[in-house]
Amino acid sequence: MKTKSLLLFILLTALTVAASASQYRNVFVEMGYQPAEVDAKLKEVFNDVFHGPNKVYFEVGDSMGYISDIKNHDARTEGMSYGMMIAVQMDEKDIFDRLWRWSKHYMQHQEGQREGYFAWSCKTDGTHQAEGAASDGELYFITALLFASNRWGNDTGIDYKAEAQHILDCIQPRAFKDERPRPQRPGMPPSSGMAYLIDPETHLITFTPDGFGQRFTDPSYHIPAFYEVWAKYADDDRSDY
Incomplete structure (x- = not known):
C-alpha cells in the first residue's frame, strides 16, 4: 500500500x-x-x-470499496481506517461509507471473543488472512467514525456514533470488570484471550490486543488528540478515563 x-x-x-x-x-x-x-x-x-x-482505492458493487496494499494484494485495517480519515476530512461521504461498509462486513468480528475488533489483513475478496487486530486500525476507525458523526449526522444511512460506541464497548470495558482476561504482564505466559486496546495498568495502547502484543506498544500508535476526540464526542461514559 x-x-x-x-x-x-x-x-x-x-x-x-x-x-x-x-x-x-x-x-x-x-x-x-x-x-x-x-x-x-x-x-x-x-x-x-x-x-x-x-x-489504491477500488469500489465493489453499489455500496462498498476497499484500499489495497498493492504490493501484498490485500486490504488492511491500517489502510481502510486511514482512508476513512481522509474521506471524512475531504467531505467524501460516499467513499467513507463504502470503506466503512467493507470494513464492517468483511473485517469486523460480530461475535465471539474478538467481537468489535477487526481482522487486520484480508484478501481483496474479503477472505481473512489473519483473525487478530492491529491496534492502530481500531484507533483510526473510532476517531474517523466520530468525525463522520459530527460532519454528516447519524441519520443518513449509517449511525456513525453508534458504530464508534460499539467498538469502544467491545475493546475498552468501562470498569475493566467484564469477563475478558486481564492483560498479562511482561514475563508472564501470554494469554490466549483478547486484551484491551489500551492497557489499563500502563494506560498505553497495545501493539496488538492479545496475549502477545499486549505486552508492548508502538510509538506510531500514540495519538493523544484522538483520545481527546473520544472524551468529547463519544458519549460513552469513559470521558474521565
Missing part, C-alpha cells in the same frame, strides 16, 4: 482542509504558499490515491 502517500495526505488534510473556517489555521499559507496552490496540491494527492492510474 502507498502508506507514505496516505500519511502525507493525512498530514496535508490536517494542515489545510479546514482552513476555510476562521478558527482553523492553514500552516502552508502561513509559510507563504498561495491558498490556490495548497488546494491544488491537496487535490493532486487525493486524486492520486483514490482516482488516478496508480490509485
Whole structure:
C-alpha cells in the first residue's frame, strides 16, 4: 500500500482542509504558499490515491470499496481506517461509507471473543488472512467514525456514533470488570484471550490486543488528540478515563 502517500495526505488534510473556517489555521499559507496552490496540491494527492492510474482505492458493487496494499494484494485495517480519515476530512461521504461498509462486513468480528475488533489483513475478496487486530486500525476507525458523526449526522444511512460506541464497548470495558482476561504482564505466559486496546495498568495502547502484543506498544500508535476526540464526542461514559 502507498502508506507514505496516505500519511502525507493525512498530514496535508490536517494542515489545510479546514482552513476555510476562521478558527482553523492553514500552516502552508502561513509559510507563504498561495491558498490556490495548497488546494491544488491537496487535490493532486487525493486524486492520486483514490482516482488516478496508480490509485489504491477500488469500489465493489453499489455500496462498498476497499484500499489495497498493492504490493501484498490485500486490504488492511491500517489502510481502510486511514482512508476513512481522509474521506471524512475531504467531505467524501460516499467513499467513507463504502470503506466503512467493507470494513464492517468483511473485517469486523460480530461475535465471539474478538467481537468489535477487526481482522487486520484480508484478501481483496474479503477472505481473512489473519483473525487478530492491529491496534492502530481500531484507533483510526473510532476517531474517523466520530468525525463522520459530527460532519454528516447519524441519520443518513449509517449511525456513525453508534458504530464508534460499539467498538469502544467491545475493546475498552468501562470498569475493566467484564469477563475478558486481564492483560498479562511482561514475563508472564501470554494469554490466549483478547486484551484491551489500551492497557489499563500502563494506560498505553497495545501493539496488538492479545496475549502477545499486549505486552508492548508502538510509538506510531500514540495519538493523544484522538483520545481527546473520544472524551468529547463519544458519549460513552469513559470521558474521565
